Structure formats: C-alpha cells, structure tokens
Amino acid sequence: MAKSAGTGAVMKKKKHLKKYITLYLIFLPVAIWYIIFKYIPMGGIIIAFKSFSPMKGIGGSPFVGMANFERLFKSSAFLSVLKNNIILSVMDICIVFPAPIILALSINEVKNKMGKRVVQSITYLPHFISWAVAGGLFYMFFSVSKGPVNAVIKAAGGAGINFMGSSVWYRWMVVLSSVWKEVGWGSIVYLAAITGVDEELYEAAAIDGANRWNCLRYITLPGISSVISVMLIMRVGAILSLNFDQTFAMLNDSVLSVGETIEYYVYRVGMSSVNNYSLGTAIGLFKSLIGFVMVLGANWASKRISEDGGIW
Template sequence: MRKMWLYGYWKHKYLTLLFVPAVAYYILFHYVPIYGVLIAFKSYKFSLGIWDSPWVGFQHFEELFALGSFWKVTLNTVLISLYKLIFGFPAPILFALLLNEIRLVLFKRVVQTISYFPHFLSWVVLAGLAMQFLSPGTGPINLLLQQMGLDPIFFLGSSDWFRPVLVVTDVWKELGWGTIVYLAALSGVNPEQYEAATVDGANRYHRMRYITLPAMTPVITIMLIFAIGKIVNDDFDQVFNLLNPAVMGVGDVLSTYTYRVGLVNMEYSFATAVGLFKNVIAFTLIVTANAVAKRLNEYGLW
C-alpha cells in the first residue's frame, strides 16, 4: 500500500512539485510559529528567549479574565462580527443570484470587475476614501444631507454610527470577491435543468429557488462555517485604520487591544494569552458549526 502511495506521487511528480511551495508556506509560517504559544504560559523575557523564560502557568489568563476592559473589547468584537455575519454574509449570495440572471455577458463582466476591484486595495487606501466620503464638512454624503435640510453626521466620530460604517465598508470591499465563489458553484449547473424547468412553466423565481439555490447550498454551508469561526477574529486592518479616540468604547476590538498591549506596552506574554484565547474560541465555533451543518444538510468541512 505504501509503495502504491509513493508511486502515485512519483507518477505525478511535476504536480507534486507545484504543491511543495504551498506546503512549505504553511509549515514555516503556520505550524512552526505554534511553538510561540508557550509565551502565554511564561513570563517572557526577550533576553532569555522563549524556552528559558520562567513558567507562570495560567497567571496571564487569570489576569485577563479579571479585566473589565477585556470583556468590553470581546463584546465589541462579537457584536461587530455578528453584524457583519447578518448583513455581510448574504450580500455576495444575493449579488451572485442577480448576476446569474443577467444575460448580457459584457455588462455582467463589467459589473463583476467593478465590484471586486476594492478587494485588491488595502484598508489604508479604503479608509482614506471612507473618511473623505463621510467627512462632516466636505463629504458628499453629508453635503447631500444638508441639501435635504438635515444636519451633517460625524459618522466616524459617532458611537451610534461607527459600527454600521464598519459593516458597510466591509461589504463594499469584499462583496465582489465573495461573489466569485458562488458564481463558480453555479458554473457547474447543467443549463438543461433551466430549460426543462422553463418548459414545465417555472418562472425565474421558481428556477432560482429550486435549481440555483440548491446548487449553491454546499458552498454556502462551507462559507458560513468559516464566517462563524471568524466571529472572534476581527479585521485588524479595517478597525485600526478607522478607529479613533471618540469611538473607542464601541470600536475597540480584540486585535487592536492585543496590538496595544503586546506591541505598544511590550507585554508579549499577556498579548499571546489573548491571541490563544481567540484561537481556542474560533476552533470551538468551527467544530460546533460543522457538526450542526452535518446534521442539517450533510454538508461540512469534514
């Protein structure tokens, strides 16, 4: 059996060679750094290194759970992620369904290209654009509000508006890119199914409900499991570039909290404990979501 396994790799040695860089990347940058998790259980001293630093057990976790500020940023993280899940997750699905109904190929490609272009821009650029658009003095949105006789809104400085801004800008950036996954799933649908349904009298709504959506269900399930796992893993780049002191109470999340504690204050062990806590919760959410999905529709990650 082992010889057959090795022979299969040797037979397709060039394809295996292409696979090596990806394996090396994950080993070097994802598995080897796991060794650094030890810092969470030590009083890390840079001069001593990871292994020679003294052990403190769960002391950092006890301090972490005793801090009111930690639970505040955890609540902010969960709320923002839930808003993104509720409003952001269905957006590319609906957009893919709309694009799938377009019959003019050129128009469809242009719309799709424009929609996924923001994905390739960094949050530094997009945050600058958002600040200009939402500026209370010169932003086009507030100028429109003033033309309608309404008072301008300081979107990025308001506790009531900051979280919606995070959700909307996240959808703006990732809408088109997420749509690609669902359109790829629809490319495997046999066109004859639509033709047969049309002959049987099905309208567009019926074709979408009984042919298109079932074809997307496996991909939707997998993407939903990933999205649930990210509930405690916020987007640091987005929040860091839009966050300001006026909205720290509602916008400060686990990643920005870890950045301040770990890098600014140089409390590496404490920051590692925060990161480990996040990863344990994320892993638990993924396993639970996968188990629930397998029970409901038999689709899952494994």
C-alpha cells in the first residue's frame, strides 16, 4: 500500500511537471538570476563582523564581532542619515504611494478611449528617462536664475527661491520628482487590477441609482484593496531603501544634512572615501533586518484589518 501510494505521488508530480513545463522553463532564468545575484552574495554578510581588508580576503581578515555595529550606532552622522531616510520614506508612503492609485482611478473614469491613451502615454514617458537626466531637468526647471518656476515667482513680485539648495524645499523636490517620474508607470498595476473588477457590480449599482463616486467608493476601491495592500506591504518593507540614483543625481553639499540617505552614506563613507567595506556591509545588514521586520509587521497589520489583506 505504501509503495503504491508513493508511486501514485510520483506519477502525479510527473503529470504536474509535464503540464506546466513551459511555465517552469520561463521562470528558470529568473530563478538563476536570483540565485547568482541575490542568494550567493548573502555569504558576504560575514564582512560586517570582520575588519575586512581586500588584500587579506574574507577568510584572512580578523573577526571583530559587533564592533562595526557599535561604531555605527555611536556615529551621530549615521543617526542623522537614518532620520533623513525615515522622513523621506514616510513622505514617500504618504504622497508618492497613493499618487499612482489616484491616477489609475482617474484614468478609469475617462470614457474617451483616445483621451485615456494620451494621458497614459504622457504619464508613462518620464519613467524611461534616467535619473541623471531627470535630476538635470529639475535643476534647470527650478534654477534660481533661469528656471521658469522662479521666473513666474519673480514676475509676481516675489524673491527667487533656491529649491534644490534649500534645506526647507529639498525633500519636497525629491517627492515631486518621484511622483513626476513614476506615477504613470506605477498606475499600470492598479489599472490591471481595476479591469478584474466584475462589470456586473457596476451595472447592478447603476440600476440601484448609484453615481460614479459611489461606484468608485464601494466597488472599485474594495475590488483593488488586496493589490493596494500587497503593494503597501512591499513599500513599507523598503522603508530604509530609497533610490540611490535619484539621490546621487539631485543631492548637493548645501542639502547634505537633510537629504543624505543610507545608500548615499554607504557610498560616501563606506565605499568612496575610506574604503571601509565592513562598515558598509554592517549598514546593509541592518537595513535588511529592519526591512524584514517591517514586512512582517505590515503583513500582520494587514491581516488584522482585512482577511484578504497580506501577502501570506
């Protein structure tokens, strides 16, 4: 009986493999990429517990335990960077994250197909511009001397504002640039989710006399709430991970105290100036652990709020 049950299980697995072999082959390159570039490098986290020297290698470098982490948390510079990172991440979650949802809902309400396509094309285009170019465009657009924004302010009788060099305005420039560049691309996920909402629900609501706002509130939003939940959990998990390319393109010495992020700090202190690879690895490990805890917490909270919420 046991042998027969085992044979049946093997045949069932073979049948399953034969049925989905195409999907497995499509997924194989992705799996190989993740193994090579994501999982194998995890062995390098031991550098965070050593005084790493490229000449001695990982094995020959002396073990220092938690010394790199103690040095990290005693550094006032790192605590300032951590504060900047948290503030920018909260602004990102509160402003940048909802923007694609609002855009997707707005596009869905546009009944003219040509108008809908034009809006989608215009909002998608900035995603394909590199941050090096996008940062340059923002510096030009908000320039004190020649920027059109300051030209309007001066024409109205105001004084020019150094948006990109002001500690008051810089964070808002980061948020604005993120919205401008990614709002269209981010809306694709939500537009796809909206298409999965049952059309019969809208027809029934129309018969009951519901207007478009009621349909949006009671049908569309609940219909895509699970997708919003998953995307929010993923964003909360990356609360300490901000776009390095964006920071590198937009940051300058005038706003270093309010705009420096953890990634840029690793580049500037851990890699660029003193080649302290151990410190950079310690920062990366700390960031990953915080992200892991945040994902668990956000998933737990989502499951508590809604049965359909959460990733698992």
